[in-house]
Amino acid sequence: MLRTALRNVFAHKARLLMTMLAVLLGVAFVSGTLVFTSTISDAFQKSSQKGYADVDVSIRQDGSDAPQGRETVSPLSQRALDKAANLPGAASATGVVSGFAALSDKDGKLVGDGFSTQGANYYAGRDGKGTDARYPMKDGQAPRAEGQIALDAKTAERTGYQVGDTVRTSVNGPVREEKVTGIFTTDDGNVAAGGTLVLYDNATAQKLFAKPGEYTEIALKAGPGVSQTALKEQAQKVLPADTEAVTGKKLADDESKAIENSMSGMKTSLLAFAGIALFVGIFIIANTFTMLVAQRTKELALLRAVGASRRQVTRSVLIEALVVGAVAGLAGMAAGVGIAAGLRAVVGNMGNMPDGPLVIEPNTVVVSLIVGVLVTLLAAWLPARRAAKIPPVAAMGALHAPASTRSLILRNTIGALFSAAGAALVLMATKADDGKAPMGLGAALLVIGVFILTPLLSRPLIAAAAPVLRLFNVSGKLARQNAVRNPRRTAATASALMVGLTLITGLTVIASGVQQAVNKMASDSLKADYTISMANFTQLSPEVEKKLVQSDQVTATSPLRNAYADIGDESEYLTGVNGSSIGKLTNIDFTAGGWPGLSSGKKVVVDNATAKEKGWKLGSDFTVTYEDGRKATLTVGGLYEGNQMIKGILVDNKAVTPHMSEVADMQVLAKTKDGAGDEVKEALTKQLGDNPAILVEDKKDISEGIAQMINILLNMLYGLLAMAVIVAVLGVINTLAMSVFERGQEIGMLRAIGLDRRGIKRMVRLESLVISLFGGVLGIALGVFFGWAAGELIAGAGLDTYTLVLPWGRLGIFLALAAVVGVLAALWPARRAARLNMLAAIKTE
Structure with missing residues (x-):
């Protein structure tokens, strides 16, 4: 049986190549992450040790x-x-x-x-x-x-x-x-x-x-x-x-530990994306071995007939998986080292990393091999189990028996239960105070449930494409029939693409909602034309506001100054403002009271959340103990709805500045007579001495800065998730190639009765396109749902201005991407199908 398993591996080299590539890419991501983070950590640790020499x-x-x-x-x-x-x-x-x-x-x-x-x-x-x-x-x-x-x-x-x-x-x-x-x-x-x-x-x-x-x-x-x-x-x-x-020594050890802890977040994130790629790869591996087992039904049944036990047949298939996993793991390890070297060179050229050699730890090699082998064995286990159940009499029967009605009902029932439980958990999490854990569990259950239900969903969704496919005459009709002929195979192929697009769509929907929420918050909260702050958002010298006041353009300013004080038994911070001008610079929604009296230095305005926590109402008095130990009594003169930009206890600067050991501002708000504009911004920048350490930003700059950060983050995530999409492409190619091999006789007959090579190519391409779009539609639908649910959590966490935003342009691009995946994946299988010799194909059993 061992010789048989090894012979089958070498006999099906081409068929297993795509499977090996899927495992290789996932393992390369894992090993590359481990080598890269180890290299960075080692370089920084050695650099810190030199610093303490x-x-x-x-x-x-x-x-x-x-x-x-x-x-x-x-x-x-x-x-x-x-x-x-x-x-x-x-x-x-x-x-x-x-x-x-x-x-x-x-x-x-x-x-x-x-x-x-x-x-x-x-x-x-x-x-x-x-x-x-x-x-x-x-x-x-x-x-x-x-x-x-x-x-x-x-x-x-x-x-x-x-x-x-x-x-x-x-x-x-x-x-x-x-x-x-x-x-x-x-x-x-x-x-x-x-x-x-x-x-x-x-x-x-x-x-x-x-x-x-x-x-x-x-x-x-x-x-x-x-x-x-x-x-x-x-x-x-x-x-x-x-x-x-x-x-x-302790200083160096502490810094090394801090570096290691800071690297752990990056390592965890990268390994999460590697896990996604491997998860997608499981669909491909399982699909491949299922098809291989189906194609070898007679061979396996004959082995049973001549005395092979079920355990031996299972072991034979798993040995094939073991060989594939081991080879792919070794190749993935080598590719990962290359990826790490490339990343290190890129980061080094950007000047963000000290010099040092690549660090390949023994556990990296072990983990890469174990991951490659385990993932492949796990994915091949169900096909191996099915192979063992093939009765010897099947050797005289058809190639393979279709799935029984009972098994399909059981599958659909399990899928419906998983999907319902997952959706219920996600919906419940949106209303919970801390819904991260139930939402994560619910999302996992829902994705698994939809995957199990995919064969059931494939028929109506692919049938919806029938009117378009009819435009391609016979090729279109055959493509639709081929796509639904084996729903389980179509489901496994489409699910690989579905997982990647679910994550990409969900992240995009969340980012779009956050961007709009921040824009709305900035426009709703600020009347100021500009905010001035340090480039690293540290404290700003009071001299900056004094220089701004000297400008002919500036009509009102207010520094925001944090002053720490004790209120009762708790240490709090007061936000110092210019009481006489803050009302012209902010747009606060007061629920009681207002700005009058703030400039006296004896009144404060407080956001509702803080007031509720402290038990304050309009007119409440409380005692504060400032930094220098002096005490004062302040009165609540206004209650307002706070947000992420303006919240807390606001008091006039004249009340807090005399008690501060070092006077410094967090930022300065400024209003100008001509409003925001390039010329005004340039004038303010010159007024401040063209200082590279100071940021002069209007509302548009704030919005664009946040949008730029979000886009950079999204592009990084897209790049990482591209690995999962590439693996999904390999899955479509693999499925189509093996499907063409299975249908060789059928394709030969189609050629014999008049379907030309162009028609055969069109049929395979349309089949690939339909399967890919099916996966794309499922992925985008799930991504939008998860994006909405995560947005509800974000809104509940304090970003009240968050609303669901559907970026239709990007969603259209994602669907087009799924279509492109289908077209590209079909190039080689379609060419192979068109080049089949019709007479040789018809004679094939």
Whole structure:
């Protein structure tokens, strides 16, 4: 039986090729994901380890007990640094201070992505005459005074800046003109991943990122023969209050763990799409083995007649699957390494990844092989079981018996139950507070149920295409009959395409609804013509609003300023606004009270959700304790419907600003006399010094920015789901090719009675087109339903403006894509059918 199984594998090489390709693609996705994420993780971890090579112990502020978002005074002063430097086990002590620093390129654009653009101090010793071992100078000299900076070598290479050039930077809003005095090398992980690092002299960095004389960290280098643990014990004896000592090894390990955790999300997402491709591949594999078993009914029945047991027949089919899975797994593993190498090269060329070799871990090889073999065996198990049930007498009968009425009734009943249960769970989830889990389960049950019901659905849906197919005369009629001749085969083929299009359609419907909801929210909530914020959405200097007020175009402004305070036993944040102008800049739907009295600094307006939580009503008084410990009594002067853009407790800035340790804005709203327009936007940008770190956006910009992010995400998802569609195409090709082989005698007879080669090709193409469109219609219908259901969850989670949007243009494209899949998949099978020798085909049993 083993020899028989192996002989059948080699006898049906062409038939099994498409199956192997389906498994190969899925395994390649899995192995490529594992290799790529392992490579990225290893590269970043090694880069982070290099970054901590000169740090044996770090003394840093212990902010674990500080209220979230509060500014605290750093206890790491020059005195603390001097004490640390005098420790007997310390060879050196370096004061560290860092923060966000935007750098403009020669075209005035922001260098880096805004989130890894950092600034730090060059610590040249207490007297300022030493060198900082962290940043060896490659060219020029370190910055020694305000107005001087040094750039990392990679940023200098990207931007073309050299020593002596004047560059423009920004830390929290205002533009700074700086002279490049040096270019340095560094092992900083952010720089290796495409970020930028700007160095200032120690005093300037303290002023920009902390306070004069303060540091955010003290890095200690151990002397000869002193371990990190021993140095840490010494450091703990001189620790200022609210600080902690951490070894360099722990810092590196923590960062490595953080990198690994950040990679896990990407790995999980990519593996999910690999799983989808493999799930689609299961349809193809099961279909292929079902057809192979059907074609070999006589052979298997004869094996039973000469003494083979059911177990041996099952084992024979599963051995074929094992060989196919093992070969496809090995090939998929190799292809996955190639995919990972390509992805690494692309990411590396974008400058977002440090250098490092490809990392192929042993578990990647094992997982790839196991996945390939298990998926193939799982898909082949049912066909193998059917093969074992073939009675020996079938050797004298027809090629294979059609499915019994009882089996079809049982299948349709099970499919109806699964579909009903799935649809009920999905509908129930839309009304639940947390419906993610029931919706996921319901979606899975519904897809399985529709798959089981697909043979039943195929007849009426394909029959609906009859009027169009009649236009193609005999070829069209034959194509329709062939498509419904074996409903189970048609169902398995169409289902592979259905799964991919369900996901693509659902994601598109959700994205379209979210986009419209955000647009509506922006237009409904804001009267302001522009919002001004930092490129990395960090805090903005109050100087920005002062500059805007000086513009002739600006008629009203209001900074949005977060101020933390205690209300009762809870820490909350108040949103400071300009009480006299906020009503001209926002469009809030008040349910009680309003803006009057807000500018006095004694009244607040509160969204209904917060008021309900606190038990407040219009006129309620409450006591707040500000950052500096001072208390005040505020009165609720208005209740409004909050949304994702405007919510919380709004109070006049004059009430909160005096109590803030550091005054900063989250964004500024501005209204102009000429309204939003390119010329006005350009004027405001110039008023702010053409600052690359500041975003000046109108409602259209906000909408387009969100649309761009959504489209980028969708395109990424489309690219990942393309793997499932490609596998589905292989399934259609495989089914048609084997169907042509099965119908060889029939095709020969059609040729003999007058149907020409063109008619044969048209028949196969139309059959493929009908099957693909059938899968496409099912996929789009399910995708729209899931998109609506997920949208209900999104609306219930707080995006009240969400409504169902059907992007008819894209849905039409998806249906056309299904048609293109059908046409392309039929090219080779149709050509093969047309080239059959009619006499040889008629003689075939």
